[in-house]
Amino acid sequence: MKIAIVGASGAVGQEFLSILENHPMPIEELLLFGSKRSAGTTYRFRGEDIVVRELQHNDDFKDVDVALCSAGGSTSVEFAETITKHGAFMIDNSSAFRMEEDVPLVVPEVNGEDAFNAPRRIIANPNCTTIQMVVALNVIEKLSHIERVHVATYQSASGAGATAMQEFKEQQRAVVEGKEPKVEKFAYQLACNLIPHIDVFQDNDYTKEEMKMFNETRKIMHSDIAVSATCVRVPVMRAHSESIWVETERPISIDEAREAFSTSEGIVLMDEPAEKKYPMPLFIAGKDPVYVGRIRKDLTNENGLAFWCVADQIKKGAALNAVQIAEWIIRNKK
Numbered sequence: 001m002k003i004a005i006v007g008a009s010g011a012v013g014q015e016f017l018s019i020l021e022n023h024p025m026p027i028e029e030l031l032l033f034g035s036k037r038s039a040g041t042t043y044r045f046r047g048e049d050i051v052v053r054e055l056q057h058n059d060d061f062k063d064v065d066v067a068l069c070s071a072g073g074s075t076s077v078e079f080a081e082t083i084t085k086h087g088a089f090m091i092d093n094s095s096a097f098r099m100e101e102d103v104p105l106v107v108p109e110v111n112g113e114d115a116f117n118a119p120r121r122i123i124a125n126p127n128c129t130t131i132q133m134v135v136a137l138n139v140i141e142k143l144s145h146i147e148r149v150h151v152a153t154y155q156s157a158s159g160a161g162a163t164a165m166q167e168f169k170e171q172q173r174a175v176v177e178g179k180e181p182k183v184e185k186f187a188y189q190l191a192c193n194l195i196p197h198i199d200v201f202q203d204n205d206y207t208k209e210e211m212k213m214f215n216e217t218r219k220i221m222h223s224d225i226a227v228s229a230t231c232v233r234v235p236v237m238r239a240h241s242e243s244i245w246v247e248t249e250r251p252i253s254i255d256e257a258r259e260a261f262s263t264s265e266g267i268v269l270m271d272e273p274a275e276k277k278y279p280m281p282l283f284i285a286g287k288d289p290v291y292v293g294r295i296r297k298d299l300t301n302e303n304g305l306a307f308w309c310v311a312d313q314i315k316k317g318a319a320l321n322a323v324q325i326a327e328w329i330i331r332n333k334k
Helices: 011-021 073-084 108-116 128-141 162-176 208-221 254-262 315-332
Strands: 002-006 029-034 042-045 048-051 066-069 089-092 122-124 146-155 226-233 240-248 267-269 290-297 304-311
Touching: 002 011, 002 073, 011 029, 011 042, 011 315, 029 048, 066 073, 066 315, 073 089, 089 315, 108 128, 108 208, 108 315, 128 146, 128 208, 128 240, 128 254, 128 267, 128 290, 128 304, 128 315, 146 208, 208 226, 254 267, 254 290, 254 304, 304 315
Parallel strands: 002 029, 002 066, 066 089, 089 122, 146 226, 267 290
Antiparallel strands: 042 048, 146 240, 240 304, 290 304
């Protein structure tokens, strides 16, 4: 198996390397690609030094089986044909192709089979907030069709990238030292604050991030499900949290939901409120699964259920999901 990573020096690219280092996937050769600035950088992988190549319009992707791409939307659009022209699957982490009809949007636990409905050999990785939510929603959907969802997200600084992470660290230091925090990456100071604004506002006053959750959920789940989201940036370094309310066609009991979550792929049930056991980003950062807890009946709706979920958005919300798509393709190749 010949694998390529595009955007190897970025945060998600580095996570690709970390995940693949000990992954059972049979990798005969790994190629690393990056910008002109990153070209020449060397990374250690499975005992070998691999040099980053400059991404160019040539035949470097000949014989590549899967290319894991996280180099930004404009790069993905420009190089998609170069990457796929010799038959490679391009698994793209950007938002460039997510809503295109001939590009599947895949979360393996939910719709892995869609990966083979990819006439352009491009498979899109969903938005991080959508991924962890649909992994959980799919469990409920199997019990009873979900008609609508209300979700409030609590998204960490790392979701805005490496520069944002550094700015958040500097803001925390400035607050402790009694200095004025510098604000460049975020709309406002994030340290000691919450910002109910992620990505740009749309004509309906929802943000682009919130509308991604609406549109992407429908595409992944092949459903008429309606999603109303409020996305909030919170002063946490890594891992996103979501408070989710679902309305189903029939009532689902707490015991039924717990049993379903406890036996579902990709989910860890952490729901012992009397023992103060529930998911929190402090303890979930760096872990693979989606963690679910605080399961309870919605007091305002007989057919309603509420729960809380947390996942590492760099792992399951980005790099890990892409690797799992590649793994799914290899395992189920027709």
